[in-house]
Amino acid sequence: MALSEFELIRRYFQQPGLMADPLLHPGVALGIGDDCALLDFGAATRLAISLDVLVAGVHFPAAADPSLIGERALAVALSDLAAMGATPLGFTLGLTLPVAEASWLAGFSAGLAAAAQRYGCPLLGGDTTAGPLQVAVQVHGTLPAGKALRRDGARVGDEVWVSGQLGAAALALEVLAGRLSPEGEAAAALLSAYYRPVPQLALGRALLDLAHAAQDVSDGLLADLGHIARASGVGMELQLAAVPVSPAVLAVATAGRASELALGGGDDYQLVFTAPSAAHQPIEALGARLQVLLTCIGRVVAGADVEVLDAGGRRVPVAVSGYQHFT
Ligand code: ADP
C-alpha cells in the first residue's frame, strides 16, 4: 500500500541519526513536526525556518499568471511563520524552470517583489536550475527567545478559534479544473482566495501571548486541527454552525457542499488556534483591532478525535480527510 505523506515523513525522515539529537544539538529547540523548526543560539532571539515546494500542475496550473505564482509562493510560505508567531526576516528561493523566458520571469519576480514588500520579507539568495517548473521558498523568521505558537500546547478546556472564512480556495480548484464556472463576482472572489492568500502574520505575533497552540489551515480545517490534537494529546469538539464559511462558497455551492469545503478543503492559510477561555475577550478585542474575523468554533476535550457537532449536540459524520499527497 502507498505510504501517506505523513507516514512517509515519520518513517524515513523523523528517524534518529537524521533528526537533531537534543544532547548533540541543543540549539534545535523544535525539529520536524510543526509549521517551522526553531533554532536557538543563546541570543534574545530565536530563528524559525520553513520550506514550501510548489510544483506546476500540482500546486498551481503551469499556465497561471506568473505574477500570481510568485505572490502566492511567498505568501504560502510566510503562512508557516505566521502559524508560529514569527516575524519574517527574509527568504531563499529555489527555482526550477523549463525555459528562461523574460516575460514570465518579469511577471514572476514582480509578484514576488509585491509580496516581499507587503510582508517585509526580502529575498536573501537561492538556486536556479533547468527542469519542470517548480518554486521552492524557504522562509526565515524571528521569535522572542523561548516563545512560539506550537502544535503541542493545546489543553483540555481551551477554546478552539479560526481566523477568516473557509472553503473558497478549495472551491477555486474546481474553477481552475474547469468543473465549475460561476458567474461574475463569485468567480473572482474564489480565484483571489486561491491565488492571493494573506498570511496572518500580525495575528500570529499577537497570539504569542494569548494562544496555547496554533497552526495554519493548509490541508483543511479538520486535518489541521487533527495535527494539533495529535501533537497535544487531546480531542476537540467543533460546532458545525459556528464554522465560518466564505460567502463566495455559500453563493455557489449547496449548504452541504459548503460545509464539506469549509471543514475539508485546504489552501485557506487562515490560522486555527486554541486558547484558554480567560483569553476569550482579549482575542475578540484583538480581532477588532486587526480587523480580522476571529470565530470561536469549539473546545478542546479529553480524547483523541476531532468531532463535529450539530446544533443539538449530535455528532455529524464527516467524510473529509484533508489534502494529502500520495493517497
Ligand atoms: P506545513 O503544511 O506546515 O508546511 P507539512 O505538513 O508540509 O507542514 O510538514 C509536516 C512536518 O514535516 C513539518 O515539520 C515539515 O518540516 C516536516 N517535513 C515534511 N517533509 C519533510 C522532509 N522531506 N524531510 C524532513 N522533514 C519534512
Ligand code: MG
Ligand atoms: Mg503549516
